[in-house]
Amino acid sequence: MSPIPLTLWTYALSIVFAMSVAAVIHGLGYFVKALRLDRNEAPPDASVPTADTEREQQALAVAIAVTHHAKRRPQS
Amino acid sequence: MITWQTVLNIFEGVSSLFAVHPKLALARLGLIALGFLLMYLGRKGVLEALIMIPMGLGMSTINAAVMFFDPLNLHGGVGTLFVEPQAGATPDAIRNAADLMTILQIDWLQPIYTFTFSNGLIACLVFMGIGSLLDIGFILARPYTSMIIALCAELGTILTIPIATAFGFTTKQAAAIALVGGADGPMVLFSSLKLAPELFVPIAVVAYLYLGLTYGGYPYLVRALIPKRLRSLPMQPPKNQREFSSFEKMIVASVSCVVLSILLPVAAPLIFSLFLGIVIRESGIKAFQDLISGPVLYLSTLFLGLMLGVLCDANTIMDPKILPLLLLGCCALLLSGIGGILGGYLMYFVSGGKVNPVVGIAGVSCVPTTAKVAQKIVSKDNPSAVIMPAALGACISGVITTAIITGVVCSILGKLAN
Numbered sequence: 001m002s003p004i005p006l007t008l009w010t011y012a013l014s015i016v017f018a019m020s021v022a023a024v025i026h027g028l029g030y031f032v033k034a035l036r037l038d039r040n041e042a043p044p045d046a047s048v049p050t051a052d053t054e055r056e057q058q059a060l061a062v063a064i065a066v067t068h069h070a071k072r073r074p075q076s
Numbered sequence: 077m078i079t080w081q082t083v084l085n086i087f088e089g090v091s092s093l094f095a096v097h098p099k100l101a102l103a104r105l106g107l108i109a110l111g112f113l114l115m116y117l118g119r120k121g122v123l124e125a126l127i128m129i130p131m132g133l134g135m136s137t138i139n140a141a142v143m144f145f146d147p148l149n150l151h152g153g154v155g156t157l158f159v160e161p162q163a164g165a166t167p168d169a170i171r172n173a174a175d176l177m178t179i180l181q182i183d184w185l186q187p188i189y190t191f192t193f194s195n196g197l198i199a200c201l202v203f204m205g206i207g208s209l210l211d212i213g214f215i216l217a218r219p220y221t222s223m224i225i226a227l228c229a230e231l232g233t234i235l236t237i238p239i240a241t242a243f244g245f246t247t248k249q250a251a252a253i254a255l256v257g258g259a260d261g262p263m264v265l266f267s268s269l270k271l272a273p274e275l276f277v278p279i280a281v282v283a284y285l286y287l288g289l290t291y292g293g294y295p296y297l298v299r300a301l302i303p304k305r306l307r308s309l310p311m312q313p314p315k316n317q318r319e320f321s322s323f324e325k326m327i328v329a330s331v332s333c334v335v336l337s338i339l340l341p342v343a344a345p346l347i348f349s350l351f352l353g354i355v356i357r358e359s360g361i362k363a364f365q366d367l368i369s370g371p372v373l374y375l376s377t378l379f380l381g382l383m384l385g386v387l388c389d390a391n392t393i394m395d396p397k398i399l400p401l402l403l404l405g406c407c408a409l410l411l412s413g414i415g416g417i418l419g420g421y422l423m424y425f426v427s428g429g430k431v432n433p434v435v436g437i438a439g440v441s442c443v444p445t446t447a448k449v450a451q452k453i454v455s456k457d458n459p460s461a462v463i464m465p466a467a468l469g470a471c472i473s474g475v476i477t478t479a480i481i482t483g484v485v486c487s488i489l490g491k492l493a494n
Contacts, residue, residue, distance in 0.1 A: 001247060009484075010485055022219040029324060032328075
């Protein structure tokens, strides 16, 4: 491809893509606001253990308690 | 018995000066001096210190530490123990692998060059770090204004393609050189690897040398093209401007990443890296943000500067293609600066005098240097005028438009023979 058509095509396509991105950015701002997706003011701290881990900890605590209880039962 | 030859063998750095062509020896001495000058200018704040100090020291040292050592017989019997960019560049795949393995076991910086530099990983890491420092809220406030200014600031990229072709470069090489006009270092590395790997080293060196110069040169361009009355124009926040939540910014960044990756898969690694940084910043994962914006960004920048410096050996710089590259790189950045200022004027007239035209220079996407330059110029003429938010919006949009142009050029030219 010769340089002039390449230049024109590149600039034209870049303008179309860049304005599409601007429209996406503009539109998404309104979309998120309209759906109130960000209504939870305080986002959870993503660096602390998740609910799954907490459940696992509870399950572990129950297992330990059961084992402890079983050990204390007199052997028949 | 110690003979003259023994002394010469001990001081190979000196004796190798006399073993090569005098032009090459002079170039080595000149580059040692240039390295010191870059370090001095970086330390003084005239050039970007983060790149220039490691680059300057690397440049001086690589030209000093030359010895009689050339395991691949590429440089007439002299070489260093730092890096060999040509290792593995022959058409024979088996010889390539053997050469590369030999050099990886000898040159101490070769693993960094081979595994992070020549495959674009370091560019992606720098982009990730830059992303984690960007607040996409500045674009959300003025998406169209920012994007139009950034598109105007790509004038240098667009016009340098035919100019470079007139200098005798192939279309692919011309496009790789022209992307210096986008003033986006990682993007220049990436595109030159994709389009003209044979010019990768000189283009990368020229690009980063000039990106340092934007800090010192653009204020003169702005003062020459924009009168003081307009430079001191204060900017008000846009009408009905609201606060954007982190969640909103995260959604916008994620969707923009996916949309741009669908449109331009060729530039997807860089686009993904940039938006990953933005998403991590907005997601509230502080540990990741601290990691990416601190150790990852600064380590990558340090090695980037160092690698650029050690690639500036006399053999590379004395390549006859370097002089036109220096001219074309300068031309691309000058035209981009002029285009950005024209974009600033365009938005000034369209907005009825509400946009300070100096914002235009920030459309040249040297994040965040050009935004800082724009604010510094305006503060000098009117200390109470704040244009930084608008300038950062244009600057970040500049990164996006440069990624778009890189993707378009790589997609169009990717399948062509030259």
